[in-house]
Amino acid sequence: MASTRASLTNVLYRSQIEIARVLRLLEREGSMVSAHVANGERLYITRVVHVDLDAGYFLIAFSDEKQANDALLGDETVVFRGNVRQTRVEFSASHPCDTVHDDKPAIRFAFPSVLAQIQRRRFPRYRVPADVSxxxxxxxxxxxxxxxxxxxxxxxxxxxxxxxxxxxxxxxxxxxxxxxxxxxxxxxxxxxxxxxxxxxxxxxxxxxxxxxxxxxxxxxxxxxxxxxxxxxxxxxx
Structure with a gap:
């Protein structure tokens, strides 16, 4: 089914395995991801530093700005956007909490349930059932x-x-x-x-x-x- 993956250019992933693959690609290539926090007043820029599919979480690096970290940790859900291999990626993550990874401060999020990867300038609308099992x-x-x-x-x-x-x-x-x-x-x-x-x-x-x-x-x-x-x-x- 590798040919199926190669043929997809604008895709919505609900598969946790595929979402982990994209997040690990962001991590491996050191791609920046960003999110608007503090009611959209502040732009948070970071990188994915660890992905654990089995445990159901991923980690991002702390920002150098304490106020930005506080704002991010105060949000229940955050929408991240980034670019990897000529595609745009968007996903939402919830339940942030501070932690440590490789002796450096990090923020842990629950694993995204949905991730979009597209080659368009704007993300299309899509409907996702609450339970796709x-x-x-x-x-x-x-x-x-x-x-x-x-x-x-x-x-x-x-x-x-x-x-x-x-x-x-x-x-x-x-x-x-x-x-x-x-x-x-x-x-x-x-x-x-x-x-x-x-x-x-x-x-x-x-x-x-x-x-x-x-x-x-x-x-x-x-x-x-x-x-x-x-x-x-x-x-x-």
């Missing part, structure tokens, strides 16, 4: 089917599923004929290979397991799912 009956072709949520799918066919904490899925497990319910479409059947599993806590405080997975077949079906998490803005507008 998909219901899935996992291993429907196996011995003990169970219900899960598809929480992420990337352009490369990698993704994540969240399910009951009492279910154990070791790496290498292949779930056969997982039936994924897609709103306003026919259900999709795919096979899913488990890459890793870790415990997580849901927003309501309940415990669950989250597995990083690879969608192994069929490719056409997986591409249909990817379009839910990665929106080609050229075709949406």
């Amino acid at each position: 998909l219901r899935c009956v996992a291993d429907s072709g196996g011995v003990m089917p169970f219900e899960a949520r598809i929480s992420d799918i990337s352009l490369g066919g990698l993704g994540a599923i969240v399910y009951d904490a009492g279910i154990r899925l070791p790496p290498g497990t292949v779930l056969i004929d997982c039936r994924i319910v897609v709103p306003e479409h026919e259900p999709v059947l795919v096979d899913i290979e488990v890459c890793y599993t870790k415990p997580v806590q849901l927003d309501d405080g309940a415990l669950a397991n989250r597995s990083g997975v690879r969608f192994v077949r069929p490719e056409k079906q997986v591409e249909a799912l990817v379009k839910i998490f990665v929106v080609d803005l050229e075709n949406e507008n």
Whole structure:
């Protein structure tokens, strides 16, 4: 699916894996990102210095101006804009808090839920559902089917599923004929290979397991799912 990624020039990412890829690109290339703080009266310029997808956060460098840092930390949500590899990037991040990274002051943000990467001068409008996860009956072709949520799918066919904490899925497990319910479409059947599993806590405080997975077949079906998490803005507008 690498060719699919290469063909996208104006895209809205809801896939956490793809968002992490873009943030790491900003970090690796040292690209500046900016945000208006203090009710738009002050421009905050910084760089992404660390990205942790598994822990669900990223870090930016402190500004040299204390007042700018105080203003940023006082905002619940901040919209960042930047440029990388001849594209513009825009994303919002919430819950800032001060921290330390490599013995230097930094600001930590919760991972963005949406990121736009475009080659236009102005960002198009787009609508994003609050919850883009998909219901899935996992291993429907196996011995003990169970219900899960598809929480992420990337352009490369990698993704994540969240399910009951009492279910154990070791790496290498292949779930056969997982039936994924897609709103306003026919259900999709795919096979899913488990890459890793870790415990997580849901927003309501309940415990669950989250597995990083690879969608192994069929490719056409997986591409249909990817379009839910990665929106080609050229075709949406």
